[in-house]
Amino acid sequence: MSHDPHAPRFRVRPPAGWINDPNGPFRWHDRHHLFHQYNPHAPVHADIHWGHASSSDLVHWEHHPVALAPTPGGPDEAGCWSGCVVDDAGTPTAVYTGIDRDHTGLGTICLARAEDPDDERLTEWTSLPAPVVAGPPPGLDVVMFRDPFVFRHADRCWALVGAGHADGTPSVLLYDCDDLTDWRFAGVLLDGRDPVAACAFGDKAVGWECPHLYRTAGGDHVLLVSLWDGDPCSTAYLTGHLIADSQGTLRFVPRTGGRLDQGRDFYAPAVLQEPDRVLLWGWSWEARPGEEVDRAGWAGVLTAPRVVDVHPDGSLRVRPAPELGLLRPAEPFVTAPGRAPLPETYDLTVTACEPTTVSLLRDASGRELTVRADPAGGTVLLDRSAWPRTGREGSAPITVHVPKGPELAIRLLVDGSLLELFVEERAMITERVYRRPGDIAELVVDGPGAQVTGWAPDPRKHG
Numbered sequence: 313m314s315h316d317p318h319a320p321r322f323r324v325r326p327p328a329g330w331i332n333d334p335n336g337p338f339r340w341h342d343r344h345h346l347f348h349q350y351n352p353h354a355p356v357h358a359d360i361h362w363g364h365a366s367s368s369d370l371v372h373w374e375h376h377p378v379a380l381a382p383t384p385g386g387p388d389e390a391g392c393w394s395g396c397v398v399d400d401a402g403t404p405t406a407v408y409t410g411i412d413r414d415h416t417g418l419g420t421i422c423l424a425r426a427e428d429p430d431d432e433r434l435t436e437w438t439s440l441p442a443p444v445v446a447g448p449p450p451g452l453d454v455v456m457f458r459d460p461f462v463f464r465h466a467d468r469c470w471a472l473v474g475a476g477h478a479d480g481t482p483s484v485l486l487y488d489c490d491d492l493t494d495w496r497f498a499g500v501l502l503d504g505r506d507p508v509a510a511c512a513f514g515d516k517a518v519g520w521e522c523p524h525l526y527r528t529a530g531g532d533h534v535l536l537v538s539l540w541d542g543d544p545c546s547t548a549y550l551t552g553h554l555i556a557d558s559q560g561t562l563r564f565v566p567r568t569g570g571r572l573d574q575g576r577d578f579y580a581p582a583v584l585q586e587p588d589r590v591l592l593w594g595w596s597w598e599a600r601p602g603e604e605v606d607r608a609g610w611a612g613v614l615t616a617p618r619v620v621d622v623h624p625d626g627s628l629r630v631r632p633a634p635e636l637g638l639l640r641p642a643e644p645f646v647t648a649p650g651r652a653p654l655p656e657t658y659d660l661t662v663t664a665c666e667p668t669t670v671s672l673l674r675d676a677s678g679r680e681l682t683v684r685a686d687p688a689g690g691t692v693l694l695d696r697s698a699w700p701r702t703g704r705e706g707s708a709p710i711t712v713h714v715p716k717g718p719e720l721a722i723r724l725l726v727d728g729s730l731l732e733l734f735v736e737e738r739a740m741i742t743e744r745v746y747r748r749p750g751d752i753a754e755l756v757v758d759g760p761g762a763q764v765t766g767w768a769p770d771p772r773k774h775g
Contacts, residue, residue: 316608317656318600318746320727321771322639324348324365324373324593324614330355331612333522334593335362336397337584340404341432343368344584346593347379347406348614349394355611360391362406366433370591370617370635379437380406380424387412387420387443394459394522394580395421398469400492403429407471407492409458410443419458421445421473423492440493445473449485449497453478456519456540462489463525463585465554470562472501476519476540481505484523484537486562502535502550502564512569513548516541522580526590528622535564536572536581544579547572547594551626568626574712575733576701578615578742591633592618596730599701599744615742616725616732623738631737632725640767649757649764660724660755660766668759672726673699676750683722683733685759690716692735699745712739 325331330351338345343366350363362380365373380392388410395408404426409419420443427436448454456476462469471487483503488496504510504517517539524536533554539545552566572581573594581594594615598605605611617633640659646652654672662670664685673681679698686692695709714720714736725732733741747753757764 316610316728318608318729319610320613320730321657322371322727322769323616323730325610325612326350326352326363326375328355328609329353329611330357331363331610331614332357332360332595332597333394333580334582334595334614335394335408336406337582337591337593338397338404339584339586340399340434343432344370344591345397345434346373346614347397348595350378352378355605355609360393360411362392362408364434369638370633371638374433376433376435379434380408380439383439386410386439386441387446388422388439389413390415392422393419396461396582398462398492400425404434405492406437407460407462409460411458417456417458417476418447418454420447421460421471421495444489444493445487445495448475452500454485456521457485459522460487461522461524462492465562466556470498471495472523472525474519474521474523474537474540476517477503480518482517482520482537482540484520484535484564488561498561499563501562502566506566508552508566508569509550512550512566513537513539516545518542522582524581524583526583526585526620528590530622530624532622532626533564534620534622534628535566536583538580544597547579547581549628551622570627572628573740573742574710575740575742576710577744578740583620590620592620592630594742596742596744600729600746613730615730616727618740627738629737630734630740632723632732632734636725639769641770644765645768646755646764646766649759649762652755652766654726654753654755654766655768656753657727657771658724658766658768660726661721661764662724662757663719663721663763664759665719665761666759668757668762670722670724671756671758672724672753673745673747674752674754675699675748681745683724685720685722687717687720690714690720692720692722692733692739694733694741694743696743696745699748710741710743712741714738 391411393409410422519540520537550566550569
């Protein structure tokens with residue numbers, strides 16, 4: 313791994329090159345596998361392969377050889393784009409988007425099989441020579457078609473595919489794929505004209521990428537989509553119900569929704585439905601000039617794993633995976649409000665009883681990176697305006713709203729330039745913050761009665 317201080321050290325990221333969407337989180341022989349979009353040759357989005365890492369504890373990741381690579385002359389000759397991994401009658405099978413040289417936004421749906429299902433590390437994969445779906449269904453004027461996600465419902469396999477239509481309407485298409493080699497188009501699961509979706513998402517997106525679906529503990533379903541308006545925009549969720557019509561085709565009926573991650577540097581989340589929980593990873597891109605990325609030789613990182621569900625009102629429930637506690641040393645580096653130097657990587661919890669300001673970074677002129685928590689007002693504000701950025705996302709503070717109460721708990725996971733903020737179990741903010749020469753990383757907590765604990769993982773033990 314790079315010794316670049318901006319480089320996250322405990323999250324999934326190849327040593328060099330480009331990484332974007334997480335793909336196919338999968339549990340096999342008691343190991344978690346996580347694949348991802350990967351250019352091994354340069355820190356730019358081109359020549360996309362599937363990178364691959366696995367872990368026995370969600371904390372210590374082993375990087376494996378490339379799982380999927382473009383096939384010259386094949387349906388994926390210009391890139392193996394996003395998809396999922398499923399257990400197909402005992403054989404781990406990747407279901408992914410194949411991109412050819414003339415794709416113009418329209419992919420094909422391809423399969424690849426693990427060569428040795430008894431290998432817990434699944435290091436060898438073989439792609440099928442022909443796609444199982446050669447393109448979008450006719451008659452719908454589809455101009456964006458990619459990112460299959462396979463799930464089981466009512467003892468059958470179904471698949472979602474992200475789409476956009478010529479009139480600017482985004483949608484999620486549905487396929488019956490109970491036989492993974494024989495797919496049948498089953499209609500539009502949901503599109504942007506749905507009033508709940510329009511209210512929750514707005515009307516900027518012209519395509520919904522990376523659709524994923526998970527089942528909640530209470531029996532609801534949550535549909536995740538990444539909003540595409542010509543570029544990655546943001547991520548969103550809808551809570552609702554899957555229903556079957558008289559022909560047995562599924563439809564999704566949403567009841568509420570909203571933005572999935574409130575930060576500016578999070579996209580293309582992927583979920584893994586386990587028997588007792590759902591895990592989620594996202595992609596965090598670089599938010600620094602291209603010439604700095606070129607010099608660093610790497611771009612992008614996957615977030616820490618998060619456990620997701622919904623609250624009774626249908627709103628998102630989210631928290632860091634409990635396995636991340638394995639990174640905590642026996643003794644914290646801070647246990648009370650006050651001042652303490654901050655390492656490059658830390659895990660910090662703060663419980664506020666009154667309005668509380670948590671300062672994390674200070675520049676040469678005294679401006680600070682701060683988190684302000686107000687329990688009575690039910691707000692948490694992240695202010696990183698002293699580390700400005702260009703582009704449409706801007707540098708304005710980010711405010712999240714949660715139920716008002718006597719206390720408000722936040723948790724910060726900072727790993728190099730990756731900052732992940734969790735508010736209660738109701739909101740998450742993913743941001744990239746790059747320390748500059750002269751910046752002082754110092755924790756200052758200002759709030760009566762605040763409780764503070766911070767741990768600093770040791771790279772020598774966990775690297």
